[in-house]
Amino acid sequence: MNRIGLPIFVLRHLLKRTADNFHCCLFKPETTQLALQKQLFSAFQSSQYFRSFADKSISQWSEVPIIEYKDIQYLISQQISQKNNFFTNEPVQFYEKTSGSRSAAKLIPYTKSLLNSFNNMFCIWAYDIIINAPKLCKGKIYFCVSPQLAEINSNEFGLANDSEYLNPWLRWFLQPFLVSSEGLNRLTDPELFKHELAKRLLLTEDLEIISIWNPTFLKVHLDYIQIHQESLCKELKNSLSKERSQLLLSSEIDWKKMWSHLKIISCWDSAHAASQANYLRSLFPTVMVQGKGLLATEAPMTIPLIKAAGCVPMLTEVFFEFVDEAGKIHLLHELEIGATYEIILSQKGGLYRYKIGDRVRVTHYYLNTPCLEFIGRSAAISDLVGEKLHEDFVKDCLIKLDLKDTFFQSLLPVIEPISHYVLLLDKTQEDSEQMANRFDTLLQEAYHYRQARLLGQLAPIQVLVSSNISDLVVKYQIKAGKKWGDIKHQFILNPVIDIKLIF
Incomplete structure (x- = not known):
């Protein structure tokens, strides 16, 4: 316990049950997925959305149409205006806006159950990090915060930062360890955002974990610090140690010395992000740069596990169907190593047989569950x-x-x-x-x-x-x-x- 510190020891104990249950399910993917399918179908049956499909039973699941966002956009618009839920009996907590990288941005309804899926994903990941990654002490964690530029100005839309995906008790426990993000998400000037975040990161000497999405997000801020090193040093002169001030004023800042306690950077590292993640590895050669797996606004799909040497599907939270290159649909336990598939998902927020547009390759099996590597979008x-x-x-x-x-x-x-x-x-x-x-x-x-x-x-x-x-x-x-x-x-x-x- 002395090696990891009391807070980490307590957190490990709190997360153990969720992680152990998930680990057991990796031994029985078919049984786990069928049980989840029944649970989701029950929610589907109780929804207004179900009424448009006549009287179907779970044995007719394949007759439920495969949809894309454009097919239900009008219903989500009605939900927002009428403040109800067509897709489940659960109330909508808020709508999260996707990045809209290939089409108009989408608003995804979030229920308590869907939020809990993301929370469980974090619990499983955090437990794996505590058990199998470089030993953490009691340093700080930076969760990605994005300024709400051009965002809808309403509390009904979106989260302020990644920590808000977590259940209240977990946020409360982690709060003392989080780099302060207060006010950052409300900034409307990107230069001001970079300036304020740069200051907070520079003041966090004991930074241990950085959790971002795109690796370029971190590079942009490191570049900002390098370019504005003199003004930042002058502004922080009474708050930085002499050693860190000298590091900051270096012609080429040694980032691994700037955050010498840093142990983990969590970010995308597959498909288009692979080269950017490798660049971060070159800047922080002693830090574990771990890929996030496949995570979308709509659902947590895969999660990296160190012992798995890859990403396993969130089979307890998302019901998966996979379309092969010939158009045939397969279930999770039927996937073949080396084959490429497009994902169709059903999740706990009310999206059923939703074609998300992501393609994966089966790299290997861990226990009895296939590990999936994200290889790109289906129509890029x-x-x-x-x-x-x-x-x-x-x-x-x-x-x-x-x-x-x-x-x-x-x-x-x-x-x-x-x-x-x-x-x-x-x-x-x-x-x-x-x-x-x-x-x-x-x-x-x-x-x-x-x-x-x-x-x-x-x-x-x-x-x-x-x-x-x-x-x-x-x-x-x-x-x-x-x-x-x-x-x-x-x-x-x-x-x-x-x-x-x-x-």
């Missing part, structure tokens, strides 16, 4: 003139391009004056024109892109290099109404936008 395609560039293909071409030490890589579709693509980079050692030619050649391995280039429908690739490209793109997306902490770095920036709006 850019199609200006019929070229149909898929994000996975663009990612492979960028890997072949071998852009050493480049952090930000995105392909921007542009329609003026003639349709073409611009490769956005934060830095490169290669001549931009030569790189553009190499990249264009790689993209022409895609038949429809090559046809469009040969026919003159697409102009040649251009390359634009700017050291603050990541920050510029983030600022644009914030103005478009996305939450900063939710912004995903994409290999293809969609939808098509005017490049002059970024630069």
Whole structure:
């Protein structure tokens, strides 16, 4: 107990039962999922939404239509205006806004049961970290906070920070260990937000855990600290130790020394976020940078477990169906190692057979449950003139391009004056024109892109290099109404936008 400290010892005891129950369920995924399906179907039967499907039994589950958000958007709009719930008997606590990375932002209804699903996910993850990760002491935790820029000004919409996904007793227990986020979510100026968060992080010498979404969120703030080091040092001169002040004023700040107690960074690290997560690993070589698994506004889908060496599905909270490449539907226990599937989920907030648009690959089995790796969105395609560039293909071409030490890589579709693509980079050692030619050649391995280039429908690739490209793109997306902490770095920036709006 002396090694981990009394608070961590108590927390481990409080979380043990939830974690043990989940661990037992990993031995019996079929039984666990069928029991959850019955529970969800019971809630479905008691809803107004169910009445539109006549008199169905659970044996007719496959006849319940698979839906996307656009299919129920009108019902959610009615819910908001009429303050009721079409999907379950549970009252809606609030509506959480998605990041809207590929379409208009969505408002997802949250019930107490759905919030509890997220809380259980955190409990299982925290217990695994306490038991299997580098030993924690009693340092601070930073939970991602996004400024509410362009957000709906109502308490009915959204959470202030990640800690609000937790049950009140857990928030109360963790409160002394959280980096203060008071007031940050109400800031409307992104520069002011970065300034205030930078100060709070710099003042937290005993920071042990950072929990964010996109790795670029942390990089943007580290860059801000480096650029504004003198003004920040002057402002904090009476609060920072002499040693930390000297670190802050270094020509190249040693981040691992700045937060020498840091043990864990939790962030996305798969698909488009893999290179950004690896960059954080290079900045903090002694820190465990752990991927978050697959987590969406709609539901917690997978969770990383250290002993599993991968991400296991939240099989106690979400009923999963998986569509293979031939269109056949499989249940969780039927998945094959190496195969790729699209997820259909049913969760405790009232979304039934919901096509979320995420694709996963089965990496291996842990106990009797398949581990799932997020590999991208199901329809991440850019199609200006019929070229149909898929994000996975663009990612492979960028890997072949071998852009050493480049952090930000995105392909921007542009329609003026003639349709073409611009490769956005934060830095490169290669001549931009030569790189553009190499990249264009790689993209022409895609038949429809090559046809469009040969026919003159697409102009040649251009390359634009700017050291603050990541920050510029983030600022644009914030103005478009996305939450900063939710912004995903994409290999293809969609939808098509005017490049002059970024630069």
